[in-house]
Amino acid sequence: MAAYQSAINDSLPLHQRKEHINTALAKSQGKDSIHGQLLYSKCSLHYALKEYDSLYITGKILTTHSQNSSNFLSLGKYQHLMAYYHGRVTHDTDSAFYYHNQAKNQFIKIEDSARIGRRLLSMSIIQKNRNDHFGAKETLTEALGYLDESLDKKFIASVYNELATNHGKLLNHTDAINYYTLAIKTTASPNDRQIYQNNLATIYMEQKEYETARSILLKLLDSIPAKRSVHYARVLDNLSYTNWALGNPEATNGLHRALQIRKEVDDLRGQMASYTHLAEAYLNKRPVQARGYLDTLIQISRRLAVPRAEIDALKYLMRLETRNDDHKLRYISLQDSMHSVDLQVKTQFAKMKYDDRIKQEAILKLQATEATKNAELAEQQTQKVIYLSLGSILLALSGLYIYFMLQRHKKEKMQEIYTTEKRISKKVHDELANDIYGVMTNLQHNSGSESPEVLDTLEHIYQKTRDISYETGDVDTRNFHLSLKKLLAQYQSPTTNIAVMGLEESVWKNTADYKKIAVYRAIHELMVNMKKHSEASLVSLSFQRRHNQIHIQYVDNGIGMKPEQKKGNGLRNTENRIRNIDGTLILAPEFNKGLKVSILFPK
Incomplete structure (x- = not known):
């Protein structure tokens, strides 16, 4: 098609190319095999021309056409374009992550491994920029499984570079050095190799191994041909800083020159x-x-x-x-405001210890001054302090003992409930469900007396007993994160997309089994409630561990709840389960705007 060939001709002005696209679309009328490709090309031109309203309108037409014609490639490319739009134009990283994930799902349908890996790489970069370094590492590891070692070297090298960056942010400097070295060896791009070498040097700078960093940066600076480029200024700045750290007083000249280049290139x-x-x-x-x-x-x-x-x-x-x-x-x-990311925890604890030490020193100084003024009063006060301390210790020990016994009782009660649930589950499955199934079999084989309505009713009862059995069955607490992933996967469907972030093994480390079971039941209740009532098309669950607390955030875009609407048994059961593990559940429903649930409990 001549109009289409003109539309993809990069030498033509954008507006002229758009006219050719419109001509080709008018002739195609949705029947051509390249109609989806034409719509995607038009979306790309709208983006290039900054016609963002038209981009949305054409995108909706493309989405409908692609879904009807199973053109998953064009739909995935459009969703990738929307991710790029939100990342570069609206700076809405949540929407960018969403569209990258949607594009990845389209490419999975057509088994395009390279595009799947690239979208996962883009998603990991968003996670890294939002300080979700553990989640980013998980996504990057998944991306490596899709990228081909011979065809996708550029992106594999980029994955290694991102893994190194995340390890560096988590202060795993040895792993960071290893991954930067892998990136340097893997890439075939001289420009990318220079970037990775500079990143490797920064790790050595952070470790104050300035001689090693200087050796890398000196060779790197000489190999950069463009002496007024962003990359040259970056290497020059790092090299000059390294020289200054090594005691070279002339190093500041290089720092000024790097700043001047950066100003020139904005x-x-x-x-x-x-x-x-x-x-x-x-x-x-x-x-x-x-x-x-x-x-x-x-x-x-x-x-x-x-x-x-x-x-x-x-x-x-x-x-x-x-x-x-x-x-x-x-x-x-x-x-x-930065929500105390993991890398700041040690600094905060150090500050707390420092403040406490200063406070204790002040108390001791005051006590010494008073003792000098009045030895007798100091002795009396010391005795009072001893008595009060002993009393406080005894009171504290008593309180701890009572608390320990209450917690032990609660734990035993929760374990008893769990054991009862498993026993009921087994009896329902092994006895009641099997008996019903036997009755159904007898009815089917004794012709003349069976009723279709009776068989249907028995089938319904049989399925309900199996559901009860599964809902109260055993939970694998040893591989708990995998149990939760398996549970959530059951509710993924073509009409309901479930996004999960931060669900990794480290979140549940040292968490009691009875708490894991309560969380599993609570999340199960939320997912059942979503499936039955919410009409949600998008569900998001995030898992975070901060200090000794585990935070679970559930959000969906369903119909929500009316202000006067009462909670059902499912939500009440969920609240009770979380309360029983000393946790809190905050429900934030908005009618026609979805449901938000925040769960917080001690590990």
């Missing part, structure tokens, strides 16, 4: 790195100049919405201006 993220390194270099010798760099760093970080960079700047400002409480308050506010 690399704002690179400028943040330059200002950070310059501020650190001038912190002690030129504090006024360092303050200027930090102020600029904060301005850019707010413009780009990168709170991590502002936190780094505030750390240096607090060292420069120790009495400025505004810096401390802003630093604490930013830390709280």
Whole structure:
């Protein structure tokens, strides 16, 4: 088709290509085998022309056509385009992740392994940027299973690079070095290899192995032909910082030159790195100049919405201006807003220990002063402290004993309930269900007396007894994350998509079996309630472990609940199960806007 060939001709202006596409679509009228391809090409042109409303409209037409004609390739490519749109234009990473996942599902239908692996790679990058490093590693491992070692070397190398980055964020420096080395060996792209080499050098810099980092960066800088590029400035900045860390006073010249290049090419993220390194270099010798760099760093970080960079700047400002409480308050506010990611936990505990030590030292100093003034009073007070301490210890031990016994009783009660459920399940399955099945068999083989209605009724009763048996049956608590995945997979259907994040073995480490069973039953109740009542097409479950708490978030886009609507038995049972394991369940229904359930309980 001549119009189609003109439409995909990159040498023609975009508007002219769109006219050819419209002509080809008018002639095709939905009957052509390339109609879906034409619609996707039109969506691509709308995106390139920034005609985003038209992109949505044409996308809906493409979706309907592709679903009716089973053109999963065109639909998957369109959903990939929408993921790219939300990532680059709306900056809505949740929608971008959703569309990447939808595209992956379309490519699974046509067994396009390369595209499946690439979409998983894109999803992992979103997870990494949202600080879900464990989830990102799981997604990347899945991506490796789809990529071909001979055909997809570029993307396999990228997967290794992302795995290294996530390990680095989790402070697993040895694994990070190994994966960066794999990425360097795997890639056939000189540009990508240079990027991976620079990343490898940064790991050595973080470990303060500056000589090793310097050796890598020196060779790398000489191999970059474009001396005014973003990549050249990045390597130059890292090399100059390494030289400064090794005691070279002339290294700041390179830091300034890297900053100048980044300004020329409008690399704002690179400028943040330059200002950070310059501020650190001038912190002690030129504090006024360092303050200027930090102020600029904060301005850019707010413009780009990168709170991590502002936190780094505030750390240096607090060292420069120790009495400025505004810096401390802003630093604490930013830390709280980032939800205390796992990498900050050790720092927070260290701060708590430091504050407690200062407090104890102050108490001891006060006690020593009072003892000097009045020895007799100090002795009396010491005796009171001893008595009070002993009393407190005894009271605390009594409280702990009572608490332990109550918890033990509760655990035994939960185990008794679970044992009873299993016993009932076995009896229902082995006795009642089998007896009903025997009656059905006799009715079917004794002609003349059976009634279709009786057989149907018995079949219904038989299925209900099997359902009861399965609902109260055994739960594999040893491989609990796999049990939950298997449970959730039962509710995945063409009309209901279930997205699960963070469901990994480490979340349930050292969690009591009776709590796992209660959670399993509660999630089962939620999924049954969703299937029966919600009419949801999208369900999201996320699992997180923070400190000694496990947080489960359930969200669907179903019909929700009316404000005056009472909770059914399913939801009440779910609340009771969570309450029995010392947890809380927060229900946030909105009529016609879906249901949100938040579950929080101690491990």
